[in-house]
Structure formats: structure tokens, C-alpha cells
Amino acid sequence: MQPAPLPDPPVPSLLDRLAKHLDILYPQHDCQALASRIVDLFAADQTATTAPPTPRSPTPPLWSQxxxxxxxxGDSVREQDQPPLQTLHAFCEDYVGDAVSAVHxxxxxxxxxxxxxxxxDYTQVDPQLGNWSDIxxxxxxxxxxxxxxxxxxxxxxxxxKNFQQGREPGATYFHTVNPNADVSTVVRPRTSALLRPTxxxxxxxxxxxTFSHDQVDLNFANPDVLLEIIDVIRGYLANGAKILRLDAIGYLWKQLGTSCIHLRETHEAVKLLRTLLDAVAPGTLLITETNVPNNENLTYFGNRNEAHIIYNFSLAxxxxxxxxxxxATYLQRWMRSMPPAPVGCxxxxxxxxxxxxGMRPAEGLLSDEEQSQVVSAVKSFGGLISxxxxxxxxxxxYELNISFFDALKGTLAGVDAHQVERFLCSQTIALGIEGIPAIYIHSLLATPNDLAGVKETGRNRSINRHRWQYDALKSQLDDPxxxxxxxxxxxxxxxxxxxxxxxxxxAATQFTLILDNHFFGFWRQSADRQQSIFAVHNLSNQPQPLSLEDLNLISTDRWWDLIEGTPMPGMxxxxxxxxxxxxxxxxSRP
Structure with missing residues (x-):
């Protein structure tokens, strides 16, 4: 006689799950009470309860090819007498369509x-762009x-402003530090002074x-700050956000005597937001922006309980x-060492x-000499350095400031005639590898360096933040x-x-191909194993012979090149x- 199966353990309520995160962040506080305050923020929207989440069947996929x-x-494309967000919408309808599924x-x-x-103000749309209805x-x-x-x-x-006047909310929302404190261990993305006298x-x-004296860091050691931000999230969801990008999240928690980046509490805060979103807005995606070396960046997957998506910063x-x-030496070496993303990430x-x-993500991947060669080339193509x-x-x-189109004007040897082909090769690589591709509007439009914008603002990053006038853009797009x-x-x-x-x-299978160094290649295979794609890219400005035998194509299959739409010769x-x-x-051509 078989023993009766043990019952499944009870699923903790949302309150209990939130309290577990809060216990790590705020051990001196009543974390059940804090968890109740978080749930109460969503109760009016009837999007959260204290009960466990009801499993959805079947679970819709988070993403696809x-x-x-x-x-x-919001104002990368402008038209006179029209809110820029409406112009952006018109541009997307007229010139983007279903080529993308989401807009950041x-x-x-x-x-x-x-x-x-x-x-x-997190609650308002800049009136110079439009309003919430446009979003x-x-x-x-x-x-x-x-x-x-x-x-x-x-x-x-x-x-x-309340902090400056000693009033709440705000009087306790910011970090104050003794100006004589030792902050030498703090990792900085800027060269400005860390502390601002106020x-x-x-x-x-x-x-x-952390970033500038006009960007004052919030003190998340105060749980009221966390509650304020969660209320901001509630507003974002109500206005249609499907993906939340955690900007500069690695610097969130501060503790003197440490690097103040990627601290345990920072990761726990991300876990808390993931727990909350999975409960109150299932299917909403969390993405972390951490412009840091590759091994640090990968930690934001957590144990499949932090970010759904992380930026692949080393790729650029x-x-x-x-x-x-x-x-392909360094690109191939990195690709072979990259782990597949965890299931659900x-x-x-x-x-x-x-x-x-960003050049920090290249640390440990490119030698100092290789990085210096890239920096020199970028300068020769009109780029700037931060x-x-x-x-x-x-x-x-820290970063190279240049339009990516102009960053590929030539090779390390100088400018040549292959800028367009070289640029399209760069984008094709990014489209093919494991993950979801993201295309910057100025890559889509091959926008060159905006040196006039740099002169106008005095900021290096303006070189790649051009604002197109829509009539001028349409004239370019309509000219073949x-x-x-x-x-x-x-x-x-x-x-x-x-x-x-x-x-x-x-999530399709990926394997890096070992080819001659002037080629970069990889193999992808669908989950049902019905389709294979061998992606091969000539990285050089010279014609290069490729032996199809090196790809180990199955001889009984028929093979096509999807890009040209033509059959391949014999293997x-x-x-x-x-x-x-x-x-x-x-x-297999669908």
C-alpha cells in the first residue's frame, strides 16, 4: 500500500513574501506593517490582495522572436505646432510599423x-512633450x-526643496554625510565631487x-522612500507601462566603507520589486540598467528572482x-563564455x-591596448570621450560619445568606403544573438554625429541625441x-x-561557431528543433572565402540565406x- 502523498506546502501570501524582503532591508522596523502599507497602495486599484497569486493557465509567454x-x-522627432509625442507616434506608424513590438x-x-x-515630478508628463493621453x-x-x-x-x-526647508515629505529622504568622511572606496561613474553642500x-x-549636484541621491534606508517609489510604480502601471527600466540601479544603497555599488540591500530591493510586480501586474517586465563589467552585470538575474531582462552592455x-x-577574437571569446540566460530571463x-x-563593460574583455586603439579611432571619426x-x-x-553610425566610418586604419555595410553588419549581429534586440532611433536612421548639439548644450552625450525635424526626416526617408x-x-x-x-x-539554443578570425558566427536552433540558423558575418573590409563544410550543415537538408532569399550552394x-x-x-523558411 502506497503512502498518501504529502500535501503541497502552503504558498506564502504577498504580505509574507514582501515582509521577508523588508526584514533584510529594514530589520529595525515592523515589516509586516510596512508590507501592509505596500499592499494598501494597490488595494484601491483592486490589483493586489493579501492572498497568494492565482496561477494563470496557460501562462502567456513573456516574449518571442x-x-x-x-x-x-519623446522629442527625437519634432514637427511644428504638434506635441512631440504625437509626432513620435506618427513616425512609428508611418516608418516603423510592426518592425518593433515595444517602444522605450x-x-x-x-x-x-x-x-x-x-x-x-514622477507624476506628470513634460508639457513640452505632450500629456498622459499621448503616452x-x-x-x-x-x-x-x-x-x-x-x-x-x-x-x-x-x-x-522640502529637505532644504526641513519639512516632510523630504526632510529625511536624502543622504547626509560628514564632509570629512572617507569616501575613497565609493565607485563613481563621474568625476564631479560626491558631496553637495546644502x-x-x-x-x-x-x-x-552620485551623478551630479543637480541629481541628489535618495536614501532608501528610510522605508518611506521605498513606499514613495512604489506609489510611483503604481502610477506607471496605471498609465500603461509594460516594462520598467531600473535606471542606474546598482548605486541604490549606500554604506560608507564599501564600494556603494551592487550591495546586498540593492539586490534585495530589486527582488522586492520583482515579487510585487509578479503579484500585482503579472507579465510586467523588470529590466536593470547596470553599465558595469560583465560579471557584475550578470548578478542582476539573481536566482531568477530579480530582473527578467538585463542589458547586454559588453556587446556594444x-x-x-x-x-x-x-x-572576431575578443567578441568570440566573450560569446563562448556567456552563460545562457536563466529560464524566464x-x-x-x-x-x-x-x-x-560604455567602456566599463569591456574591462577584463579587451586589453588596455585594444581599448586605446578603439578610443583613438573614435576620436578620429569625430567622437568625444567621457x-x-x-x-x-x-x-x-567611462564611455565613448559618438553616433554608432559614425563610430563605424572606417577601421583602425582609417576611414573607408564601407560605412553603411559595416554598420548594417553591426546591427545584424545584435539582431541574431540570444535575447531581445533594442534599436536606438538614431541607429534606425543612421544619424551622424550632432556636433552642433554638443556646442549648444556643452554636454558630450548630445552628440548622439539629435532632434530631427519631421519634414526634413521624411525627405531623407523618402529619397531612396x-x-x-x-x-x-x-x-x-x-x-x-x-x-x-x-x-x-x-531562448532558442545558441552555439558559437569556430571560424576564421575575420568571420563571426553562431548557430541558433528553435525549441522544437525544426529550424536551425547559421549566422555568419564577415568582419573585414575585404572579400573572404567561406567553406560551407566548416559549418557542418546537414547534407540532406536544403539551405537558404534568409537575408538574400537565395538557396545556398552544396555543402x-x-x-x-x-x-x-x-x-x-x-x-526552414516559415
């Missing part, structure tokens, strides 16, 4: 500096990603500013180096964003001979090809790839 993000500011609108709130990342209208066509800028607020935010009713205080500098040098693959090309402070008081290159039109047409074509291939599902034959030509060789 058809997913691709467009990264853009970079911070669209009232702000005082850093092009939106010094938020004055929601775009959300009818695409999933939307909102920035959760919570490491800091603008010095013009009402909380900081007059208050109790005298001169020195507040913590490695692709740039590979195409400038014409060798994935990577966000991008080459360009509103920021520069630095960060080091613990010994020195400076190190313009560089903008050529790149846009071919890139969106490849994006749509990708979207139809099960082997390009974010024992060779073909020659033009400079920067890419192949997506498949045995």
Missing part, C-alpha cells in the same frame, strides 16, 4: 538636467517601457550625489572593436542608446538614394525577417562573402 524594442526620446520612451517627465534623468495612445500600438529613475531626483523636486534649517549639510564595445579591427541586445558606448574618477584620484575612460533611407529600409527589412524565425526566439562548396556581408543560413 517577434519582440524588438525601439529606444527614443526615455524619461518624459519634467526635469532640470541630463535630458530627463533629473526628474522633477496611452502610443501604448495602444506598442508595449511601452518607462524609466524608473529612483537612485536620485532633481534638486528641483519638491522632496529636495543649507538647511539645522545648518550646512552635505548630501550624496566588443562589436565596435571587432568591426574596427576586422577580427533574457538579455537586451543593443549597440547604441541615448548614452555613450571619463570617471578612480579610487586613486585618477581618471579612466539617401543614407538614412538605405539604412532604414534594409535594417527594418532584416528586423522583419528575424521576427518570423523561431530559431531567433530569445562541400565555397562562396565568397563581400566586405561586411551577413548570412542567415536556414533549413
Amino acid at each position: 517577434s519582440d524588438c524594442l525601439l529606444l527614443t526620446y 520612451i526615455l524619461p518624459f517627465f519634467p526635469y532640470s538636467s541630463d535630458d530627463g534623468f533629473a526628474v522633477e 496611452q495612445q502610443l501604448g495602444q500600438s506598442y508595449d511601452l517601457m518607462f524609466d524608473l529613475v529612483i537612485n536620485h531626483v532633481s534638486s528641483q523636486h519638491r522632496w529636495f 543649507e538647511t534649517p539645522t545648518g550646512l549639510q552635505h548630501v550624496w550625489c 564595445p566588443l562589436i565596435l572593436h571587432a568591426l574596427l579591427s576586422g577580427t 533574457t538579455y537586451l541586445n543593443f549597440t547604441a542608446s541615448h548614452d555613450g558606448i 571619463s570617471r574618477g578612480t579610487a586613486d584620484g585618477g581618471e579612466r575612460v 538614394q539617401s543614407t538614412t533611407s538605405i539604412v532604414h529600409a534594409e535594417l527594418t527589412r532584416r528586423m522583419r525577417i528575424r521576427a518570423a524565425q523561431p530559431a531567433f526566439h530569445p 562541400y562548396e565555397s562562396l565568397t562573402l563581400a566586405p561586411y556581408q551577413c548570412l542567415w543560413i536556414t533549413n
Whole structure:
């Protein structure tokens, strides 16, 4: 006689699960009471209860091969007498369509500096961009990603103004530090002074500013700050956010005597937000933005209980180096060492964003000499350099400020005639590898360096934050001979090809191919094993012969190149790839 099976253990309630996180963050507080306050924020929306979440059957997939993000500011495209968010919507309808599934609108709130990342009010849309209705209208066509800028607020935010006047909410929301304290161990992404002198009713205080003196860090050691931010999240969800991007999250928690980056409490705060979102808004995705070395970045998957998605920050500098040098050595070495994302997690693959090309993620992957060669090439192509402070008081290159299109004007040897082909190769690599691709609007449009923007703002990052006038942009896009039109047409074509291939599902099997150094290649296979894709890219500015025998194609299958739409020759034959030509060789065309 078989013993009766043991009953499943009871699933902890949302209150208990939140309290477990809060016990780590705030051991001196009544964490059950704090958890109740969090749940109460959502109770009015009837989106959360104290009961365990009801399993959904069947569970909808979080993503598929058809997913691709467009990264853009709300006013990257402007038209006279129209709110920029409405112009952006028109651009997406007219020139993007189903080539992307989601749009990341970079911070669209009232702000005082850093092009939106010094938020004055989380609850409002910058009236110069439009209003919440414009955001929601775009959300009818695409999933939307909102920035959760919570490491800091603008010095013009009402909380900081209250701090300066000794009033709540705000008087206890910011870090104050003795100006003589030893902060030498603190990891910095900038070279500005860490502490900002500020007059208050109790005298001169020195507040913590990781990024700039206009971006004042919040003190998450105060649980009221966490409650405020969770209420911000509630508002974002109500206005259509499907993806939340945790900006600069690695710096969230501070403790003197440590690096103040990636602390245990920071990871626990991310876990808490994941627990909350999974309960109150199932399917909402959490993505962490941590522009740091690769081994540090990977920790934000946690044990499948932190970010659903992490930015693949090492990809951009490695692709740039590979195409400038014409060798896959470092890109291939990194690719072979990258673990598959945990089940239920994935990577966000991008080459360009509103920021520069981060060089910290290349640390340990490219030698100092290789990095110096890239820096020199970028300078010769009109790019600029931003630095960060080091613990010994020195400076190190933090990011390369340049349009990614212009970063590929040539090779380490200088400018050549292959800029368009080289650039399309870079984007094709990012489209094919494991994860979800994200295309910056200025990559989609092959926007060159905006040196006039740098001169106007005095900020290096403005070089890659051009604002197009829509009439001028349409004129370029409608001219089949313009560089903008050529790149846009071919890139969106490849994006749509990708979207139809099960082997390009974010979780599809991936294996790095060992080919001659001027090739970078990998194999993808769909979950049902019905489709294989061999992605091969010529990284050089010379024609290169490729032996199909090196790919070990199954001889009984018929093979096509998806990009050209043509059949491949026999597996024992060779073909020659033009400079920067890419192949997506498949045995199954949906």
C-alpha cells in the first residue's frame, strides 16, 4: 500500500513574501506593517490582495522572436505646432510599423538636467512633450517601457526643496554625510565631487550625489522612500507601462566603507520589486540598467528572482572593436563564455542608446591596448570621450560619445568606403544573438554625429541625441538614394525577417561557431528543433572565402540565406562573402 502523498506546502501570501524582503532591508522596523502599507497602495486599484497569486493557465509567454524594442526620446522627432509625442507616434506608424513590438520612451517627465534623468515630478508628463493621453495612445500600438529613475531626483523636486526647508515629505529622504568622511572606496561613474553642500534649517549639510549636484541621491534606508517609489510604480502601471527600466540601479544603497555599488540591500530591493510586480501586474517586465563589467552585470538575474531582462552592455564595445579591427577574437571569446540566460530571463541586445558606448563593460574583455586603439579611432571619426574618477584620484575612460553610425566610418586604419555595410553588419549581429534586440532611433536612421548639439548644450552625450525635424526626416526617408533611407529600409527589412524565425526566439539554443578570425558566427536552433540558423558575418573590409563544410550543415537538408532569399550552394562548396556581408543560413523558411 502506497503512502498518501504529502500535501503541497502552503504558498506564502504577498504580505509574507514582501515582509521577508523588508526584514533584510529594514530589520529595525515592523515589516509586516510596512508590507501592509505596500499592499494598501494597490488595494484601491483592486490589483493586489493579501492572498497568494492565482496561477494563470496557460501562462502567456513573456516574449518571442517577434519582440524588438525601439529606444527614443519623446522629442527625437519634432514637427511644428504638434506635441512631440504625437509626432513620435506618427513616425512609428508611418516608418516603423510592426518592425518593433515595444517602444522605450526615455524619461518624459519634467526635469532640470541630463535630458530627463533629473526628474522633477514622477507624476506628470513634460508639457513640452505632450500629456498622459499621448503616452496611452502610443501604448495602444506598442508595449511601452518607462524609466524608473529612483537612485536620485532633481534638486528641483519638491522632496529636495522640502529637505532644504526641513519639512516632510523630504526632510529625511536624502543622504547626509560628514564632509570629512572617507569616501575613497565609493565607485563613481563621474568625476564631479560626491558631496553637495546644502543649507538647511539645522545648518550646512552635505548630501550624496552620485551623478551630479543637480541629481541628489535618495536614501532608501528610510522605508518611506521605498513606499514613495512604489506609489510611483503604481502610477506607471496605471498609465500603461509594460516594462520598467531600473535606471542606474546598482548605486541604490549606500554604506560608507564599501564600494556603494551592487550591495546586498540593492539586490534585495530589486527582488522586492520583482515579487510585487509578479503579484500585482503579472507579465510586467523588470529590466536593470547596470553599465558595469560583465560579471557584475550578470548578478542582476539573481536566482531568477530579480530582473527578467538585463542589458547586454559588453556587446556594444566588443562589436565596435571587432568591426574596427576586422577580427572576431575578443567578441568570440566573450560569446563562448556567456552563460545562457536563466529560464524566464533574457538579455537586451543593443549597440547604441541615448548614452555613450560604455567602456566599463569591456574591462577584463579587451586589453588596455585594444581599448586605446578603439578610443583613438573614435576620436578620429569625430567622437568625444567621457571619463570617471578612480579610487586613486585618477581618471579612466567611462564611455565613448559618438553616433554608432559614425563610430563605424572606417577601421583602425582609417576611414573607408564601407560605412553603411559595416554598420548594417553591426546591427545584424545584435539582431541574431540570444535575447531581445533594442534599436536606438538614431541607429534606425543612421544619424551622424550632432556636433552642433554638443556646442549648444556643452554636454558630450548630445552628440548622439539629435532632434530631427519631421519634414526634413521624411525627405531623407523618402529619397531612396539617401543614407538614412538605405539604412532604414534594409535594417527594418532584416528586423522583419528575424521576427518570423523561431530559431531567433530569445531562448532558442545558441552555439558559437569556430571560424576564421575575420568571420563571426553562431548557430541558433528553435525549441522544437525544426529550424536551425547559421549566422555568419564577415568582419573585414575585404572579400573572404567561406567553406560551407566548416559549418557542418546537414547534407540532406536544403539551405537558404534568409537575408538574400537565395538557396545556398552544396555543402562541400565555397562562396565568397563581400566586405561586411551577413548570412542567415536556414533549413526552414516559415
